[in-house]
Amino acid sequence: MGRFILRRLLISIPTLIVISFVVYAILALAPGDPLSQFAANPQVPPEVRERIREALGLNQPWYIRYVKWLQALVTGDFGFSFMSHSPVRDLIAQRLPNTLAVVGVAYVVGVLIGLPIGVLSAVKRYSPVDHSATTFAFIGISVPTFFTGLLLIIIFSVKLHWLPFIYDSNLKVHDLATFTDQIKQSIMPIMVLALADTAVLTRYVRAEMLERLPLDYVRTARAKGLRERFVIIGHVLRNSLIPVVTLVALGVPAVFGGAIVTEQIFRVPGIGELLVRSIGDDDIPVVAAIVFIFAVLVVLFNLVADILYAVLDPRIRYT
Numbered sequence: 001m002g003r004f005i006l007r008r009l010l011i012s013i014p015t016l017i018v019i020s021f022v023v024y025a026i027l028a029l030a031p032g033d034p035l036s037q038f039a040a041n042p043q044v045p046p047e048v049r050e051r052i053r054e055a056l057g058l059n060q061p062w063y064i065r066y067v068k069w070l071q072a073l074v075t076g077d078f079g080f081s082f083m084s085h086s087p088v089r090d091l092i093a094q095r096l097p098n099t100l101a102v103v104g105v106a107y108v109v110g111v112l113i114g115l116p117i118g119v120l121s122a123v124k125r126y127s128p129v130d131h132s133a134t135t136f137a138f139i140g141i142s143v144p145t146f147f148t149g150l151l152l153i154i155i156f157s158v159k160l161h162w163l164p165f166i167y168d169s170n171l172k173v174h175d176l177a178t179f180t181d182q183i184k185q186s187i188m189p190i191m192v193l194a195l196a197d198t199a200v201l202t203r204y205v206r207a208e209m210l211e212r213l214p215l216d217y218v219r220t221a222r223a224k225g226l227r228e229r230f231v232i233i234g235h236v237l238r239n240s241l242i243p244v245v246t247l248v249a250l251g252v253p254a255v256f257g258g259a260i261v262t263e264q265i266f267r268v269p270g271i272g273e274l275l276v277r278s279i280g281d282d283d284i285p286v287v288a289a290i291v292f293i294f295a296v297l298v299v300l301f302n303l304v305a306d307i308l309y310a311v312l313d314p315r316i317r318y319t
Helices: 002-029 046-056 062-074 088-123 128-142 145-159 176-212 216-223 228-251 260-265 271-280 284-312
Strands: none
Touching: 002 062, 002 284, 062 284, 088 128, 088 176, 088 228, 088 260, 088 271, 088 284, 128 176, 145 176, 145 260, 176 228, 176 260, 216 228, 228 284, 260 271, 271 284
């Protein structure tokens, strides 16, 4: 197992280098100028703009800038933002708690709800429970998150005035009242994202369970007199989780990338909102850093999924 993990980590290094090169090249060659706001300002003389461009390194070829960026990246330095002139690492660190507080919690809720619903739907196939779960899953998959978010805002904020529709990032939890306010402002974005995650996981778990319930080893387990609960959980569910692990593990990077629309709707100042704003500002260091972090998460959780395969299925051995 240790040799397998080491080999996968060594393979991931050139993979991430290629990804970083492609991402940086696309961003650098894309139309747009980070200093366009100064170009439209007649009060900024051309020589000042040129000095700013030189200070930011924009007067150098993009491949030279990429090499310097990659060298700094190895030491954990993502560079400085073109717009705020702040370290990119600090900007991401400021936004990360908001993303985890909303999107991360939503994903955990989606997994905790979707897994038992999928199991129950498969065990009680074609029952009212199964029909209800299937309908819920189809709605969650079909309805886009921006529509669900706007619908919740209209119902709970505009009509009922129960929940705030603007996320207050300046809120500090220090007593019961502020903790309650934090929960209230997090409910709707968590509901929007958890609905989509639960729906996908429910359908996937149900399909995998139905595929394994009629198999011989399940009938053999029942013929031995094992309790139905142990048969379902210990045999069917465990084998069904092997492909589901990929879905769950690779869904973790979506915690950061898949909630961009939701963060925009509820004004959650998270990683997704920072990415969208940086793209509009042609802030290459920030965009490159966030996209590279997404790539690292995908590679990392692919490895986590492979390791969990061996834990769930004793027949799988890595050397």
